[in-house]
Amino acid sequence: MKRLAALALAAALASQSASAQDFGQRRRRLIEKMARVEDARLHYAGIAARLWLREGVPAAERRLRELLEGGISGDMFWMFPMTAIAYLDRGQLSDSTRALIRKSWKTYYPFRGDTENHWLLYYTSMYLMTQMWPEMDGGGWFNGKSSKENMEEARRWIDSWVKLTTTKGQGEYDCTHYIGVYLLPLSYLASWAEDPRMKKQASMMIEWITADFAAEDLHGIYVGAHARTDDRQVVEKWRGVSADFAWLLFGQGKETPPFGGYSLYYALADGPEPPAILRRIATDRARPYTHLEKKRTRNRWRFHDELHGQVYKTTYMTKDYAVSSDQGGVLQPVQQHSWDVTWRVDDPEGVHNTLFSLHPYSGVVELEAYFTFSPDFGTEAVWRSKKTYDSPDKLLGGSPYERIAQSEDALIALYDIPPGTRFPHINGFFSKDLSELAEDASGWILCRGGRTWIAYRPLAPYVWKPIDGGGRRLFSPYLKNGTVVQAASLDEYPDLEAFRKAVRALPLKFRLEPTPHVEFRTLRGKSMDFTYGRTPRINGRPLDYAGWPAFGGPFLHSKAGEPRLEMTHGGVRRVLDFSTLTVREDKVVRTK
Numbered sequence: 285m286k287r288l289a290a291l292a293l294a295a296a297l298a299s300q301s302a303s304a305q306d307f308g309q310r311r312r313r314l315i316e317k318m319a320r321v322e323d324a325r326l327h328y329a330g331i332a333a334r335l336w337l338r339e340g341v342p343a344a345e346r347r348l349r350e351l352l353e354g355g356i357s358g359d360m361f362w363m364f365p366m367t368a369i370a371y372l373d374r375g376q377l378s379d380s381t382r383a384l385i386r387k388s389w390k391t392y393y394p395f396r397g398d399t400e401n402h403w404l405l406y407y408t409s410m411y412l413m414t415q416m417w418p419e420m421d422g423g424g425w426f427n428g429k430s431s432k433e434n435m436e437e438a439r440r441w442i443d444s445w446v447k448l449t450t451t452k453g454q455g456e457y458d459c460t461h462y463i464g465v466y467l468l469p470l471s472y473l474a475s476w477a478e479d480p481r482m483k484k485q486a487s488m489m490i491e492w493i494t495a496d497f498a499a500e501d502l503h504g505i506y507v508g509a510h511a512r513t514d515d516r517q518v519v520e521k522w523r524g525v526s527a528d529f530a531w532l533l534f535g536q537g538k539e540t541p542p543f544g545g546y547s548l549y550y551a552l553a554d555g556p557e558p559p560a561i562l563r564r565i566a567t568d569r570a571r572p573y574t575h576l577e578k579k580r581t582r583n584r585w586r587f588h589d590e591l592h593g594q595v596y597k598t599t600y601m602t603k604d605y606a607v608s609s610d611q612g613g614v615l616q617p618v619q620q621h622s623w624d625v626t627w628r629v630d631d632p633e634g635v636h637n638t639l640f641s642l643h644p645y646s647g648v649v650e651l652e653a654y655f656t657f658s659p660d661f662g663t664e665a666v667w668r669s670k671k672t673y674d675s676p677d678k679l680l681g682g683s684p685y686e687r688i689a690q691s692e693d694a695l696i697a698l699y700d701i702p703p704g705t706r707f708p709h710i711n712g713f714f715s716k717d718l719s720e721l722a723e724d725a726s727g728w729i730l731c732r733g734g735r736t737w738i739a740y741r742p743l744a745p746y747v748w749k750p751i752d753g754g755g756r757r758l759f760s761p762y763l764k765n766g767t768v769v770q771a772a773s774l775d776e777y778p779d780l781e782a783f784r785k786a787v788r789a790l791p792l793k794f795r796l797e798p799t800p801h802v803e804f805r806t807l808r809g810k811s812m813d814f815t816y817g818r819t820p821r822i823n824g825r826p827l828d829y830a831g832w833p834a835f836g837g838p839f840l841h842s843k844a845g846e847p848r849l850e851m852t853h854g855g856v857r858r859v860l861d862f863s864t865l866t867v868r869e870d871k872v873v874r875t876k
Contacts, residue, residue, distance in 0.1 A: 464546025504537020716754030
């Protein structure tokens, strides 16, 4: 027995060693691809990559001087690459170039930004650059504050953000893009902060955010719901920073092109490989599971009594697909994505492996709640950078008139849109990559994506409209409206006819007047009773929003309000405790 145990331990260590080697190889590959950019096209990312490799530095230094002397822009998105360059220098740059870098932090005044990710980038950069020049007085910095003052301000903000995130959740939660803007600065602090406490806190936060991603990762794809995504990533879910990190951290999915993005800077800072338990959580889809999360809205400046609202997320994960949602409403302005069904594909590039619907809300009330600008030009200001925001055809955004309930892989979305609302209709996204689609006489729309069957029941009449780039948009111009969705695996129903018979046999009753209401029994035998504006009931019991966990499921466990995350998998438990700033890993003792 002892020999078997020793062999098992040796095999486990060998597996971990191979995984670490694979991670190191992926990191180096990412950096080398960026460093190979031709000299004339080098930008900050390529310069940093060459400094990390200690190769091609003279040309990189010449290009750096050209960039700094040619006019600086980018605000906090200039600050973080310059911070990396300063810390990757390691004696490779000349004294005159270092003096030019130093001068740029005095003469260029970067905007701090107005979102959570902007501030973390800004304050991380300020913390590390003032650490590099600790004795500088206010005359040496763009804002007139000394190094000591700037560092203390940065430290206070970073500490407050960690406390807020670990007790109430992120405001920019589960973003397909902005996950990178959190992992990147945290990797800087974990690698380059001299204060042991700041270094430890940052490394623990990397695990926290990586765990958050791992539980909702379907073969490298971050399934919904998302506080923020964009018009491309909401349909081609692979085309995002989260997929970059799934490949780098877990070896999942398909390697994305070398954009010089956030995963590159994580690699340049020697960001840590996830512990083995997180790799297993990200890749183990042997059994279906329900995963719950509680997050918060971003800051709400008007029309609300509390600064942060609550966000209640549900994800049902299988090896073939995931169904995921929040509770509906406007939880994040402009780029919110409230629910979807996402199916697994082997090669996700160019594939729209998702289905969802929404009310394409656009209104100044939403913008004035979350932004501080004047209402006179608010919509136009957003439209300049988020060009589809004020479009009736859009496929992105939350609505104050949407409510959602989910039980495992069944979902109900209800809409009660007031007369006179801008864009008073529902858009349903039906992908170009659906393999089969049939409109049944019962009212159900039955379709297949990959190895996933999806039944979609619109509750009001609709027509089909084409989508640029392929696919069809379900258009339903009714104020009282709704959708019932049920997913299943190809393993359960071998063909469309078998799935059709199973779905048609499901009890479904609904009404739209005076208030949308649905009663539905799912393929899993659960009864759903949901009226717009009321707490959904599953098997006769209302959803327990008051007891909703920060993380709840087979892998992640955290009570709302407590800065502690427990990860479990395969008899191993790993605990992050931010109240004591400790990490503990041990074996789980099972009792009979």
